[in-house]
Amino acid sequence: MVYAALLRGINVGGKNKIDMKLLKKTFERIGMSSVVTYINSGNIIFTVSGQSKTTLSHLLEETIHTDFGLQIKVLVRSLDDFKKVIQSLPETWKNDQQMRSDVLFLWDEMDNESVLNHLVINPQIDTVKYVPGAILWSVEKKNITKSGMTKLVGSKPYRHITVRNVNTTRKIYELMEVTETSMTDPSHET
Numbered sequence: 001m002v003y004a005a006l007l008r009g010i011n012v013g014g015k016n017k018i019d020m021k022l023l024k025k026t027f028e029r030i031g032m033s034s035v036v037t038y039i040n041s042g043n044i045i046f047t048v049s050g051q052s053k054t055t056l057s058h059l060l061e062e063t064i065h066t067d068f069g070l071q072i073k074v075l076v077r078s079l080d081d082f083k084k085v086i087q088s089l090p091e092t093w094k095n096d097q098q099m100r101s102d103v104l105f106l107w108d109e110m111d112n113e114s115v116l117n118h119l120v121i122n123p124q125i126d127t128v129k130y131v132p133g134a135i136l137w138s139v140e141k142k143n144i145t146k147s148g149m150t151k152l153v154g155s156k157p158y159r160h161i162t163v164r165n166v167n168t169t170r171k172i173y174e175l176m177e178v179t180e181t182s183m184t185d186p187s188h189e190t
Contacts, residue, residue: 001049001078002180004172005060006105007042008073008162016070026067030059034179038172045175047183053078075105075162079180081133082173088131093138095165101138103169110160118156120148
């Protein structure tokens with residue numbers, strides 16, 4: 001099965017530094033296959049059979065602590081989980097000069113529509129939508145300082161989410177699909 005591991009808070013502001021090449025080797029050492037990393041912010045696509053997402057999260061957190069000495073939270077989502085988020089994501093949402101659009105991936109204990117009640121949302125400028133597993137949030141960049149997004153840090157849900165912009169989210173999904181295709185069609189080059 002194809003999964004993405006989303007590591008929370010690595011390589012941000014010079015803290016929790018992990019080299020992606022070494023992280024890839026760690027994943028391979030503990031039995032993950034077809035391991036691909038994407039950008040330096042902790043996005044790892046891999047395949048493995050017979051383990052639940054919760055088991056994988058715990059295994060990866062323990063192994064990262066052992067190999068790198070860091071307490072990093074790891075959220076594991078399947079290709080199907082990502083597909084549901086992608087299907088809910090408006091195609092017009094971008095992360096560019098005019099728009100900031102993010103996907104706030106939720107840990108299971110926070111994965112409920114009521115999570116929106118714990119966020120500061122400015123309905124005049126913020127477009128916010130809950131989908132199972134994530135919160136989709138978009139705002140025009142000219143309004144970013146007025147957005148509730150700026151108040152996310154320190155909110156109750158903050159410790160139970162990991163954020164990826166929509167461009168990164170779409171690319172992770174694309175890489176997961178390529179991995180899935182290469183599993184079902186060995187002649188397909190990755």
